[in-house]
Amino acid sequence: MTLLSLQNVSRVHGHGATAVTALDAVTLSVEPGELVAVMGPSGSGKSTLLNLAGGLDAPTSGTVSVDGVNLGELSTRAVAALRRRSIGYVFQDLNLLPALTAAENVSLPRELDGVGLRAAKAEALATLERFGLADVADRFPDDLSGGQQQRVAIARAFIGARRLLLADEPTGALDTTTGESVLRLMREQCEGGAAAVLVTHESRHAAWADRVVFLRDGRVVDEAVNEPRTPNGDAMVSGGRP
Amino acid sequence: MSVKLGLLALLDEQPMYGYQLHTTFKERTGGTWPLNIGQIYTTLSRLERDGLVDAAGDDGDGHQIYALTDAGRVELQRWFATPVARADRPRDELAIKLSLALSVAGVDVREVVQAQRTATLRDLQDLTRQKFHAGEDDLAWLLALDSLIFQAEAEVRWLDSCEERLLNNQAFKNGVRR
Numbered sequence A: 001m002t003l004l005s006l007q008n009v010s011r012v013h014g015h016g017a018t019a020v021t022a023l024d025a026v027t028l029s030v031e032p033g034e035l036v037a038v039m040g041p042s043g044s045g046k047s048t049l050l051n052l053a054g055g056l057d058a059p060t061s062g063t064v065s066v067d068g069v070n071l072g073e074l075s076t077r078a079v080a081a082l083r084r085r086s087i088g089y090v091f092q093d094l095n096l097l098p099a100l101t102a103a104e105n106v107s108l109p110r111e112l113d114g115v116g117l118r119a120a121k122a123e124a125l126a127t128l129e130r131f132g133l134a135d136v137a138d139r140f141p142d143d144l145s146g147g148q149q150q151r152v153a154i155a156r157a158f159i160g161a162r163r164l165l166l167a168d169e170p171t172g173a174l175d176t177t178t179g180e181s182v183l184r185l186m187r188e189q190c191e192g193g194a195a196a197v198l199v200t201h202e203s204r205h206a207a208w209a210d211r212v213v214f215l216r217d218g219r220v221v222d223e224a225v226n227e228p229r230t231p232n233g234d235a236m237v238s239g240g241r242p
Numbered sequence B: 001m002s003v004k005l006g007l008l009a010l011l012d013e014q015p016m017y018g019y020q021l022h023t024t025f026k027e028r029t030g031g032t033w034p035l036n037i038g039q040i041y042t043t044l045s046r047l048e049r050d051g052l053v054d055a056a057g058d059d060g061d062g063h064q065i066y067a068l069t070d071a072g073r074v075e076l077q078r079w080f081a082t083p084v085a086r087a088d089r090p091r092d093e094l095a096i097k098l099s100l101a102l103s104v105a106g107v108d109v110r111e112v113v114q115a116q117r118t119a120t121l122r123d124l125q126d127l128t129r130q131k132f133h134a135g136e137d138d139l140a141w142l143l144a145l146d147s148l149i150f151q152a153e154a155e156v157r158w159l160d161s162c163e164e165r166l167l168n169n170q171a172f173k174n175g176v177r178r
Ligand SMILES: Nc1ncnc2c1ncn2[C@@H]1O[C@H](COP(=O)(O)OP(=O)(O)OP(=O)(O)O)[C@@H](O)[C@H]1O
Pocket: A013, A014, A020, A021, A022, A040, A041, A042, A043, A044, A045, A046, A047, A048, A049
């Protein structure tokens, strides 16, 4: 079943003469296994789209469904529960809790899921390990580098069996290799049946996606679809790997 | 760069015969530079004429083996010691196309930019998929892929900046062409 579906979604901020149309009749669906990247100039509506998809904001018109459930028909509390259960979110400004250590930041969503403290902690450490952060598990966000904070925020979104990953510029402060390893993990998570939407201004990162959606002035203006050009999926500029 | 220097670099590792060079060349460049076997043989005979390689007997199966000479080794070192000049590359059709699009009536430059961006991203997606499937130890191949990936990325960044420049330009916004 389609994991994320936006049908004719618009979001207008303000009223009358000062109204800003941040998103304008966008339709988009993301299937399990798919990684979709969203690109577009600053102010084109990328974060708005992601916030709507994550139930953090409600559309002015149109419908947003996650796992077949129309978010517009749920109570605020039910949206929050669905978000906690199924959605991993990496915010553009990270939103790490400064009073919690890296490990506690990552285990928090699992504790909220009702997983016991000890089990949640163990899961958090395993996830931090995957992101090369095992040795900073007990540090507070303020004592981490920008890139480390970013990876902690991503680890927090990846923990548990979250099926929809929404990430707003998750690779901004990461060097080339670390950025690539994050994309690789996202890709693998999708191969395992999750779906992900990645907002990025770096084409090198967007290229890890099955589809790249281009936004301009709140509208989808184009899409690059990564379809294998040969049956084995390994088409090459000229002839493929010999 | 030339096929000539490519072959010299491969022969620096070990003497090889034509077909072997052909296969190894394909492997190292990851198929990004298609060459036919005929080009290999013509190049080899020119290199021999110029004293950069020597015919070094056959391999027992009738294949003519070639080896690097001292002069060939010097030529190879010189190549690695000299940076690649951007000016030696062919003219950039895309840059010329965009400049011309500004002045041709009925052409929306933003559409030209977007169409190119989508096409380049498609290439990037292809390259990235190959990187995803490449073995971690296949270093030569990974370096070749990264080079193509960063070049494509640079093109997209340049397109992004073209678009910004257009959007921030009052004359362009007012529909003035020049
Ligand atoms: N709360 C708000 N009130 C009024 N306008 C808003 C509000 N939030 C966003 N906007 C406007 O909506 C448009 C889209 O904003 P959005 O944050 O989605 O852009 P973006 O593509 O994420 O940009 P960036 O790349 O800079 O993060 C912008 O013009 C922005 O100014």
